Amino acid sequence: MMNRLYYQDAYLQTFPARAIRQEYDEAGRLFAVLNQTAFYPTGGGQPHDTGTLQGIAVVDVEEAQGEIRHYIADKLPKGEISGQIDWKRRFDHMQQHAGQHILSAAFSDLLGMPTVAFHLGRETVTIDLKTPSLAPEQALQAEALANQAVLENRSITARWLHLQDALALPLRKQPSVTEDIRVVIIDDFDYNGCGGTHPRSTGEVGPIKILGWERHKGNIRLEFACGWRVLRLMDAKQGILQEAVRLLNSPEQDIPEKLQLLLTAQKNTEKALQEANHRLLAAEAADLLRQAENSRIAAAFHDRSMQELAKLASLITGQHESAVVLLASKNGDVLQCVCTKGKQAAGDMNALLKEALLLINGKGGGNAASARGGGPSILTAEEFLQSLTDLLKQQTS
Known part of the structure; x- marks a missing residue:
């Protein structure tokens, strides 16, 4: 252990040494073995030291086959060299x-x-x-x-x-x-x-x-x-706390209570928004039903989520059990679609959607009563709906 200088003095930051050998390991990494070293190798839960050998960076230190290998970026010169430990890390x-x-x-x-x-x-x-x-x-x-x-x-x-x-x-x-x-x-x-x-x-x-x-x-x-x-x-935590004090305009000791009030208010606001959105969707569903022909509804949209399309379709079929609802929305480069039918309506929505999705190289599925999916917007929402409508007529005729 005499050549392991870190055991003699853990505070040693610089030391003289000489390279016994320099080789490449199985992974092609260059390493040097020294006659003595203050570099601690990875082991016992403690990471390795870093630093330099004659100004060349030591990026890793490992013990293998009874020797300490210093992984370096370039070959060391011959003769005595100087080692420098990254003391802050050590x-x-x-x-x-x-x-x-x-x-x-x-x-x-x-x-x-x-x-x-x-x-x-x-x-x-x-x-x-x-x-x-x-x-x-x-x-x-x-x-x-x-x-x-x-x-x-x-x-x-x-x-x-x-x-x-x-x-x-x-x-x-x-x-x-x-x-x-x-x-x-x-x-x-x-x-x-x-x-x-x-x-x-x-x-x-x-x-x-x-x-x-x-x-x-x-x-x-x-x-x-x-x-x-x-x-x-x-x-770091003090910086976060001071920013919270500034944003909430409240003393440190009152921040937990202030945050609880804000979270409660946010929860109530979100609940009110959900209820308002539900009422709007219900009104939209009723309006689409009034405009429907033969209980079949096909509507195209832009930038409406799949979740919202599904909710709207569910509201319509909930009000009219004979309705068949085909909804599509172009969201950027993606075309999404929902096909739903009421309990008394004819047709297989899963088969219908899968056949239509072939037109846009899309994916999706569901069951006979409801299916959803999407793909690249090769077609417009209106063009895709027309294809769905034509396929539905073939399926139910």
């Missing part, structure tokens, strides 16, 4: 990973909910807690205990131990290896086998904030953030 990972240890310990010690999975994402972090449910007050208790540990600024150290020595500690789970066991210790709070990078003390983790949770495969997947991420999230 320290963010250190904060989130240590914060995960702290929060997982809080849930385990306080509520008996061990962590069974961990993922460090770009914006937030998740842990899977072995529990079928989580109450809000329980989450608040665990969050408070975790932040208490942060404020106490407990030391964080890492020790390499033999199996027997590791087992003598109150580890959260049994080691997965039998030698070179790395145990991360948060003083008098947590003992965890871990290969990740961590800050020197809990105070550097910064605030820990739970963002939400959901059920996932019988457990609870909990989302949270630590340190600088919390501050960025607070800035």
Whole structure:
């Protein structure tokens, strides 16, 4: 482990190195293996570092076949080179990973909910807690205990131990290896086998904030953030809150009540609009019936939805059980149609529509009483209706 400089000093940002070899992997990606490195490879739930080697971007770092591969955009020069870690990314990972240890310990010690999975994402972090449910007050208790540990600024150290020595500690789970066991210790709070990078003390983790949770495969997947991420999230949420204050012209504490009033008013308005629209459609249906010949109604429209056409057809057949209703609307480049008949009317609407849709390479279907469909507006709505009317005469003659 001596060539893995991130284990000697997680705060190391620059280092000298020499390329042992440079090759392309099976996917054709160029990588370099160095005699020593401060770049952390993806592993243990923690993403890889990024940075540069002699000014050449390091875009990925992976451990394979016992070596650390630095994936680079161009070949490295011979001789000694200089490595530069993207410190902002590294320290963010250190904060989130240590914060995960702290929060997982809080849930385990306080509520008996061990962590069974961990993922460090770009914006937030998740842990899977072995529990079928989580109450809000329980989450608040665990969050408070975790932040208490942060404020106490407990030391964080890492020790390499033999199996027997590791087992003598109150580890959260049994080691997965039998030698070179790395145990991360948060003083008098947590003992965890871990290969990740961590800050020197809990105070550097910064605030820990739970963002939400959901059920996932019988457990609870909990989302949270630590340190600088919390501050960025607070800035974003504060911006949203201030905009809401401006738009609603209301103090922060009154916003929930103001929103509830607005939602209630919107619901009432939508209900009134629906009722008004129903009355208009009913009047339109009655008017179309008055103009109908032989109880057959064919009407062409522009920019009317399929839902509205179907509602209008239903109102007509509801008023006249012998009526046959053919409605079509051109909506941009699409032609849509509804064919409906009353209980006492003759004809098969499904067969009728499918035959007519062949004229416009359309698709649709339904049953003998009602069918709907559409296709490209190769024909006008009026031309399509004329074809439907002609086909209906053939079908019922």
